[in-house]
Amino acid sequence: MAELINLVLLAMLALTALRIIFLKDLFAVIMLFGIFSFLSALIFINLDAVDVAFTEASVGAGISTVLMLGTLALTGRKEKANSHSSFLPLVVVCITGAALIYGTLDMPDFGDPDNPVHQHVAPRYIEESPKEVGLPNMVTSVLASYRGFDTLGEVVVVFAALIAVLSLLSIRKETEQDASESGLKSHHVLHVVAKLVIPLIILFALYVQFHGDFGPGGGFQAGVIAAAALILYALVFGLPNAFAVIGAKFLYCMASAGVLLYASVGLFSMYKGGNFLDYNKIAAEPLAGQHYGIIIIELGVGITVFAVMLSIFYAFSSQTARSNIK
Amino acid sequence: MLFLDVISSILLISGVFFGLSGAIGIFKFPDFFTRIHAASITDSIATILIVGGLLLQTSFDLNTVKLIFILVFLMITSPTASHALAKSARHGGLLTMAEAKEKKQEKTG
């Protein structure tokens, strides 16, 4: 049954991807990409990767699509017919594809528990991590503890994206525009519902943040969801009002603080005599240390991701607002 | 247990039926307002039916509570989204079929 679902989803995915190639309407392309992303999240669930699915759904189908639409608002939705030949790209793609197909010929069978992937390193994560790290969610254990340095790198990548976006697009509070003018002012229903829903979304973000040790979720997903709540606020009530809730300067400090919070756990463990990010050393009991360490670093991840995603949205939408004024 | 399973299956199947009919409606109906009408109404009923069907499959634990939350959330957001879409279309100057016809007649007549 699961295989059948998988097959159908993969076929739908392939159809979506092929459609994206030939469509000229960029708005439809982006919506299809959102669908593509969401379908792949479903496949991830089907393949037991619940954390990944969660992230893909919130990031690929959520934030990426929103940012792409924001860009489209500034660049126009029609792709012009291009005259240059598509022969060379096709050859390159065919060669690459052939190389990949050649590579699959010796690939181990799908789902076989005896595959080398499941043999060498992974068994320790599965068997020992509940004892060594003390969390039921192995993905969180590996993410935050065994491969914590990767996750630090990931947070730094997010931070670097903020630096890049800020160096390209400056966030400006619009002075010309009256706060009451912007947003979807006449949509009274939306205002009421948004007021009702936004606190619930933030509550859900907090749940995802702190429940990540036990179920799917964690700092990254929580940060994105919380940012989504404020993006909704900004969309419904207007950007100036959102600035009044959380200003850009404050977000910059938050983004830096998240990275520093993460790193400070590592520095503290160095101070205590362990290696960088060795949570065993930060409390008297190794298990307690792991627990504190993971909670703090997940918080760091959540803060940075929230701040960066929201700032990036601010940057894009303040461009849109400025071009509207013009 | 069998009884619950049967009811749950009926709910799920009818939910899927409504969902599908909504999708067909989006393709078949002629203009924006009729399409959104088809999509939003069937969407709501399909949500209730499918989540209801799933509720009967749980053993009344934490998952039940989560499903109820999902249902409530969808019941609030999905009609709101349809409403906002329709209203924006209206503000943007999109006419219903009847109005467009009237306008056309005015022009010609």
Place this chain on the structure above:
Amino acid sequence: MLEQHLAALPILIPLLAAPITFILGRSWFTWLFATSTSALACFFSWHLLAAALSDGVLSYALGGWPPPWGIELRVDTANAFVLLAVSTLSTLVLVYAKDSIEKEIEASKHSLFYTAHLLCLAGLSGMLLTGDAFNLFVFLEVSSLATYTLVSLASDRRCLTAAFRYLVMGTIGATFILIGVGMLYMMTGTLNMLDLASRIDVYESSRTINTGMAFIIVGVSIKLALFPLHMWLPPAYTYAPSAVSAFLASTATKVAVYVMIRFIFTVFEVEHVFEEMRMDLILMVLAIVAIFKSSYTAIVQSNVKTVLAYSSVAQIGYMILGLSLVSVTGLMASFIHIFNHALMKGALFMAVGAVFYRVGSVDIKAFRGLGKQMPLTMAAFTIAGLSIIGVPLTVGFISKWYLVTAALEQNHWVIAALVLAGSLLAVVYIGRVIEAAYFQEPTESQAHNKIKEVPWLMLTPMWVLVLANIYFGVDTSLTTEAANAASEWLFQNTEMATTRQEVIK
């Protein structure tokens, strides 16, 4: 206490300093802070190289988890040597940048420049030191994102399209590396590089491993701008701010070359890559084509930064050529050239940046008569240019010397001759600029403007590099010792991997 963490410090210091720099915002202190943290990282990389030369290999298990379960930093003479070049150049460029970016980057974006620079340094250091194939990808992306930022900071609008093209090519390269690492992981069940090396043996003739290897090599080749995949490099280096061009040209591609060497020598077996897959032939041909095609393109350019950018592509050809000779001397030549080229290109781009600072253009016409107006800058350009050509008593000569020796060792007379012919092309493209500076009269408008020498803060790092060009050209003990240790170590590595495997079992 710091001794214990020596391997992690060159990554952690810039990584932590970046968010702090960002918060500090627009102030004089920001520059001082960024420069001093970079200098600190440089100080620790000196220590690291010393430690690596005396103790051999340093392994640092992050999070206290033993590899292959946790991520390992693995320092040997090879990467410590490249790291030293990277962190030194970073510090010098930051010193240089203070005045240089005044003219090229909006004042409100100065703190973003410093933050991105530190992030780039952290990413490059991470790529060099990490012993984990996936962690490499993460740091590659840190450095890449920072690089796109740095390139796009310039005021010329063409920097935007250059940065975009770089972003697309860079992301394709990174994704190829991701595919390759995935295939290796699929067949071996591990991500640690040494562990991978010992487990690849088991599946030696596997088509999946070979494909994975090919994808990693192609992905890294995009990053290091190997000949047909170099199209992103010339516009990026041309339109980036001068300080950024100086930093990137002297470090970013070098780190990618090192990553290529590391994958070929420590992960895949040398015999497998070079003797069974004949990768050495492909690389050798591409390297030679790169040297000649890019040098020729450099000759016909009118923008001096573009000339230097194409020259970089050609110089990368020399590094890959050394690698493709598959001998200790050849690899040594590559390492020496990685270090030396950083010194030369850093100095050249700094000199061109200085010209831009005063004249406001980097077209070859703008260089006319500068030999008298900016004597120190043009002297620096000339000496560094001679070094690129490979004149004796400069580091360029040392690089070429070892490369030719390596070629002659294997009786590759043709290659030795081609290397020398490549130098002749360098004579032409460097010579054109020098001719304009010393033997042509300045244009009307330039003769009117009183063009002065640039501030000492820009001259000092430039001349430090120029003097280093001469010093290391005369006293080669440090470079040859480190490069020799590095390449010998890499060639012994296959045996080391097997002993390591027994330890893990």
Place this chain on the structure above:
Amino acid sequence: MNFILDHYNYWITIILMMAGFYIVISANNLVKKIVGLNVFQVSVFLLYITMGKVSGGTAPIVVDGATQYSNPLPHVLILTAIVVGVATTAVGLALIVRIKGAYGTVEENEFKDQDDAI
């Protein structure tokens, strides 16, 4: 037949990758290029997740009664890769907005023509 059943996941993933890759290198519109890049990356994520699956396994969260878990390591790697992907996308899109402002177009051949004209 078994060989096909065991490998169809990989093959569809590869078709998707190539679709994405084709969009990246052939598209003239920059927004579409970024969409292609995302499709390419998501397909690579699928490759990783596919290899982590164990038939009959459950999601790698400890539950009573489960004996076989899927491999958590690819999930962790892909979580990181997704984040890296969205970061790259954001930077790419920001560049597009600036390019539109500077050149008035986001079609590659049009701004190339403008650059060549100088």
